[in-house]
Amino acid sequence: MSRYDAPLTDMRFVLFDLLKAEPEFARLGFADATRDVLDAVLEEGARFAREVLAPLNRVGDEIGCTLDSATGEVRTPPGFKEAYAQYVEGGWTGLVTATEHGGQGLPHLVGFPIKEMVDAANLAWGNFPLLSNGAVEALSVYGTEWQREVFLKPLVEGRWTGTMCLTEPHCGSDLGLLRTRAEPRGDGTYSISGTKIFITAGEHDMTDNIVHLVLAKLPDAPAGSRGISLFVVPKFRVAQDGSTGERNTVRCGSLEHKMGIHGSATCVMNFDGAEGYLVGEPHKGLMAMFVMMNTARLAVGLQGLGLSDRAFQNALVYANERLQMRSATGAKFPDKPADPIIVHPDVRRMLLTCKSLVEGGRALAYDAALQYDRFTHGADDAERAEGEALVSFLTPIVKACLTEWSIEVTYDAMQCFGGHGYIHEHGLEQLARDARITTLYEGTTGIQALDLLGRKVFQLKGAGLKLMLGRIRDFCEANGGKAELAGYCSALSELATQWQQLSVELAQRSGENADELGAAAYDYLLFSGYVSLAYWWARSVAALDEAQVQPAFAEGKRATARFYFERILPRTLAHVAAIRSGSASLMTLDAAAFDAGR
Structure with missing residues (x-):
């Protein structure tokens, strides 16, 4: 049976020693976000994840959601609804929402470890409250006063x-x-008609109402994406005074049958003249939806991180317990009939790969959350602009890399189990199936790559990239003289220069041939992810000088950083070679020739 215990020691290290969260929160005006409060939040979140959500993970996978085709009602797996009631009672739904909207007003960063715990414990369950935060943010920015009053609370x-x-x-x-x-009705409402697919938590039995934010086109809409508007369409009709009426004409037509996250309701939603309200200005719905989408993309990156951590935890336990052969350099546990498999180099390769990607990824993701807090609560316009540029730049990296690495980590963890890895009772195969899905929804890895290179680097003139390169260079200048960090800083400085050069080269090449951008985007994204992780591993080692941690924890950090720089970071060489090979090898083959000779 797969187990999960929140990695509180490492979470606290990232929050308090690496990111200096407590003084940062005080500086940003979060007076209630003290160390004592945050420790209590982490402890209770860990308990809820371990005792309430984790035991339901297998239940959700085996039973899944069921649809009553006659009524369009969806029933969630046994225990899901009760767990959600406890989640609401514990106040988790409003943890990071502003107090003026009824939330607790804690920093966005505080929500990240809680989100990681939830997804590691039970990813499918975590999908039900996932998009509510995004809906709150979209409505708080673009909704009218009455929409905020009626829907946000x-x-x-x-x-x-x-x-x-x-x-x-x-x-x-x-x-x-x-x-x-979307057809205007003349009374301030609109009649919404159409079909949407892949709608997470589009129908379920957990709450009294479901608020759909729907993209649609008005009769006078311009062609293309410039003609898209956003509408709020509740499952049960809601009047402007907040009163709830009869069932709206929106229903679940079917549930998708998926390779994983069976406990999550992925719905086909049919809107048949459903009553809705316009959110924001006509034909400018994408702007509002992107507020929601970017929040969701960071959240899905955390899903990959949570699954990776749980897989690593279980593989580590198994590697310390499973006896198999003797160490090549002599018995390490002579009192046992064989050594545990953790003594073997290839098992250690897999475990250290998992550890380096999980712990480095945690620092990368949590930093993105801190930049969001700087964007929303910075001391001045300059800090807010810097925070916005950095979180915008980091979002596709966090989403794509942490989910792509979750595939590698869950499969390495399965490999550590050998034949037991694909046996259902151990739970690793479920984590691997769930992980594969995270690379697809909220924008595939290819879409994230195009967003990073095409929009964040080219269209926005590399604002976030310049800031990231500046952080790397500032760190290397400050720490390059330290013996323990000199090698890391040397490698990082060279990679920062290469990152900048590649960006310039691609801008020039794509100006001559538009296919160059798409041909390089995937490798550019992965290169960016590996360099970003190297930066955080170097900073983690530097943070150990002042951190109040156990010697074994510090030893593990230093050894893993060395492994990352020597064994994982060289992957950038392959990505650079692929980037510089150009688009010709991809684009010269005629489409008909792909099937030639079959």
């Missing part, structure tokens, strides 16, 4: 949940092709 309290309705059967990332229509 029940969403923040957890009595209602939110969804994000973008994708349609014929269009995914190209939203300009969507066909869902």
Whole structure:
């Protein structure tokens, strides 16, 4: 049976020793975010994840959600609804929401370790409250006064949940092709008609109402993505005075049958003249939806991190218990009939790969959350602009890399189990199946790559990249003279220079041939992820000088940093070679020739 215990020691190290969260929160005006408060939040979050959510993970996978086709109602797996009631009672739904909307007003960063715990314990369950925070942010920015008053409080309290309705059967990332229509009724409401697919938590039995944020086109909409508007469409009709009426004409037509996250309701939603309200300005719905989407992308990156950590935990326990052969250099446990497999180099390779990607990824993700807090609560315009540029730049890296690495980590963890890895009772195969899905929803890895290179680097003139390179160079200048960090700083300085050079080269090449951007984007993304992780591993080693941690913890950090720089970071060489090879090897083959000779 797969087990999960929140890695509180490492979470605290990242928060308090690496990111200096407590003084940062005080500086940003979060007076209640003291160390004592944060420790209590972490402890209670760990207990809830361990005792309430983790035992339901296998239940959700085996039983899944069920749809009553006659009524369109979805029933969640046994225990899910009760767990959600405890989640609401504990106040978790409003943890990081502003107090003016009924939340607790804690920093966004505080929510990240809680989100990681939830997803590690039970990813499918965690999908139900996932999009409510994004709905709150979108409505708080773009909603009218009455919409904020009516919809935000029940969403923040957890009595209602939110969804994000973008994708349609014929269009995914190209939203300009969507066909869902919105007809004005003349009374301030709109009639929404169309079909949306892949809608997470589109229908369930956990809450009194579900608030759908739906992209649709008005009759006078311009063609393409410039003609998209956003509408709020509740499951049960809601009047402007907040009163709830009859069931709206929106229902779940079917549930998708997926390779994983069976306990999460992934719905086909049919809107048949459903009553909705316009959010924001006409034809500018994508701006509001991107507020929600970017929040969700960081959240999905945390899903990859949580699954990776749980897989690593279980592989580590198994490697210390499973006896198999003797160490090549002589018996390490002569009192036992064989040595535990953790003595073997290849098992250590897999475990250290897991550890380096998980712990480095945690620092990377939590820093993105801190930059979001700087963006929303910075002391001045300059700090807020810097925070916005950094979190915008880091979002596709966090989303894509932490989910791609979750595939590697869960499969390495399975490999440590040998034949037991694909046996259902150990739970590793479920983690691997769930992890694969995280690379796809909220924008595939390819979409994240295009967002990073095409938008964040080229369109925005590398604002976030310049800041990231500046952080690396400042760190190396400050620490390059220290014996323990000199080698790391030397490697980082060279990689920072290469990162900048690659960006300039690609800008020039894509100006001559537009295919160069798409051809290089994936490798550029992975290169960016590995360099970013190297930066955080070097900073982790530097932070140990002042951190109040156990010697074994510090020893593990230093050894893992060395492993990362020597064994994982060289992957950048392959990505650079692929980037510089250009687009010709991808684009010269005629489409018909792909199938030639079959």
